[in-house]
Amino acid sequence: MPWRRQPAHSAELLAHWNALGQALDRDTPTWRAEGRRLLRSWSRWPRAYHDTTHLWACLRHLQAAQDQQPGAISNPHAVALALWYHDAIYWPWSPHNEERSAHWASRFILSQGLPGALVQIVHQHILDTRHTPGPLTGDAQWVVDIDLAILGQSDVAYRQFERNVRREYFFVRWPRYVAGRSAVLQGFLDRPRIYGTDLFYQRYEAQARANLRHALASLCSGKLYA
Structure with a gap:
């Protein structure tokens, strides 16, 4: 089913995405088009929880964490990108959503000429949202905790x-x-x-x-x- 209605928080989300592009020196038509593409994907059937409301909540938790513990997140741009893409592909019957979302993120970030190290970090952060048991360190803890904040x-x-x-x-x-x-x-x-x-x-x-x-x-x- 195609995206038909305006996604929740679309104006705020697009503003956040465009600001992220500016922070990364990538404020281009291609970057802005990717933001709209992401919103369409986050709004597709049959999402009821993993939708733009969840994405906006994640980004607000990120901002609150940065406000309350300045400097605790080593690479907030990488964390923000991971949150934007972590459920970009979401079909409840598929066991490969995180992997496919991570690949999407990697392809786009690479296409923007951003550092390979950033690609690898974002890719791994997204895979970490599979929430498999095991220790996490550094910014990965923030990504996973933000994703699980609803609990x-x-x-x-x-x-x-x-x-x-x-x-x-x-x-x-x-x-x-x-x-x-x-x-x-x-x-x-x-x-x-x-x-x-x-x-x-x-x-x-x-x-x-x-x-x-x-x-x-x-x-x-x-x-x-x-």
Whole structure:
């Protein structure tokens, strides 16, 4: 299904993308066209959570982290690019979304004549949003924590998140969805820490664990937040 309606936060997002291009000395028609292309992709069916609202939330979390801990993020341009592309390709039935999104980012960044080191960093940051268990260091922790910030939001916001994820996985029969989603949520609970950075850990860890426990109980009861 093609993009038909104006994406949420489109003006703010395009302004952010264009400012990023200016910061990288790439304020060109090609750069601006890529921003519009990204918005179209982030707005495609069947996205209900992984859409432009999620992208805008990620970028606002990035700005807040920079404001509260200046200098903590070593390469904020690379982090911003990774957030822009991390769900640029998203089909719920595909296990290769992150890899394809990373390849898209790499191709475009290379086409802009930006340093190869930046390409490699952004590519790896995007792959890190697969959220496989394992230690992360440096800016990768910020990218992953920002992507997972929804887990630690208010009960109301988290419940809507779970409903929206279910909408994206509409094609999965309920018993199979319960099993798969429960495994994902339990996997986060089993980690010593959900958030790698101290800022996100102190702010969101306790609420995230409460949200995950409530969601698991809801799934086990055979319901999904009526």
